[in-house]
Amino acid sequence: MKNKLMGAFLLLTVFLVLSACSGKDANEEVEKDDATDKQAKQTEKILIDNEDFVIEYTEVPKRAISLNQHVTEIMLALGLEDSMVGTAYLDDKVYEPLQEAYEKVPVLAEQYPSKEQIIEAEADFLYGGWSSAFSEKSVATREEFKALDIDSYLQSSSVNVAPSLEDIYADIRNIAKIFRVEERGEKLIDEMNQDIEAITSKMPEATEPLKVFVFDSGETDITTATQNFMNTLVTMAGAKNVFGDIESNWATVSKEDAVERQPEMIVIIDYGSTTAEQKIAFLKADPALSQTPAVQNEKFVMLPLSAASEGVRVAEALEILAKGFYPEAY
Structure with a gap:
């Protein structure tokens, strides 16, 4: 009897060890798959059609500059301050909930920075809020920046006639897509909708x-x-x-x-x-x-x-x- 019990105990022990190893291997496989998926997502081709510019992104921008306050605040609200090397052109105080994040990003100019400042910052992406951001009189045209391998995005809801709330959300979704943070984009939109409902209901x-x-x-x-x-x-x-x-x-x-x-x-x-x-x-x-x-x-x-x-x-x-x-x- 004693030998039978000992045998059963040994079999159970072996089973538990094998199960633990199997579970560990499975977890490692899941983590490996998640990392692979994340890497694939970071390098997948994304096409953005923005105000007569079709831009292909195969990599997430790492050195972005925002050129107007409201688009600076969109970047910060999406948690992208670590992907920014500069901001510019404040109209007034930054939105208070974003102040801490804003302080982590260099301010390049009180108004628009020069093309030379943008090149010196080694920017790879420019986000303009108004069409004036990409004119020859202010900084440079989008065509000029493209020739320098600097991509750009112009806030469509700020330049098109009769923009709706959904147009702003479309811009937010485009930026979130470019930076591969789509979930943050949807979360931000949900929060905005809740805040708006809280005001309009009163x-x-x-x-x-x-x-x-x-x-x-x-x-x-x-x-x-x-x-x-x-x-x-x-x-x-x-x-x-x-x-x-x-x-x-x-x-x-x-x-x-x-x-x-x-x-x-x-x-x-x-x-x-x-x-x-x-x-x-x-x-x-x-x-x-x-x-x-x-x-x-x-x-x-x-x-x-x-x-x-x-x-x-x-x-x-x-x-x-x-x-x-x-x-x-x-």
Whole structure:
């Protein structure tokens, strides 16, 4: 009996050892397969069709430079600061949740860096927020950078007329795809949707949409938002952009035309050397614009350009507008 028990014990021991070895081999095989899949994903060919540029990526960019604030914030929100060698052109303060990541990336210039600075940084990818980023007057054209083996991406939602929220998401997905962080891209979009829903669900229903005039700049004639993303934000906030019927992103309008449309609220785009307070003082002092209901009732909302742009701060922009449009509800 004793010998039989000993034999059974030895067989069990051998079985357990073989099972452990088999399990270890299986785990190592899974880890090996995961590493292989990851490596394959990093080098698979990706084609991105972006504003008449079809770019083929076989490697993840490792030395990226962002050229405008809202696209800088997209890069940082995707956790790509370690893949960046520079940023440029802040409109105002960086979005607070991204400040720590932003501080890890060198600032190349207060506005656009020179082509020489970009070459010196050994950049392999440029991300522009506005079409001005890739003009001969500012930095250089995309064709010039391509000749230097530097790829580029231009934020489509910032240059196309009447961009939607989905257009911003398409840009985020493209960047996430280029850098092979698609899961982060989808997570970011989900978080943005949740934040937006939390704001819009609190907005009161209005029988008549509030008539809103977006004041960007100007003293003789006025630069205003027409069908850019500011128009989308105003609409999402349940109001009506009084110049939203013009098919362009921005337009220059006369003071008389602005007065004729009788805006009840003015959104001040806050950026640049002229402060929002100075813009409000101008509106109050101007003989024509001071006659609008918005100015006479001192109905102003100050919105930072960085929040109004086609980036990750949609919920923040909506909250600012909602609190300004419907102060009784907040």
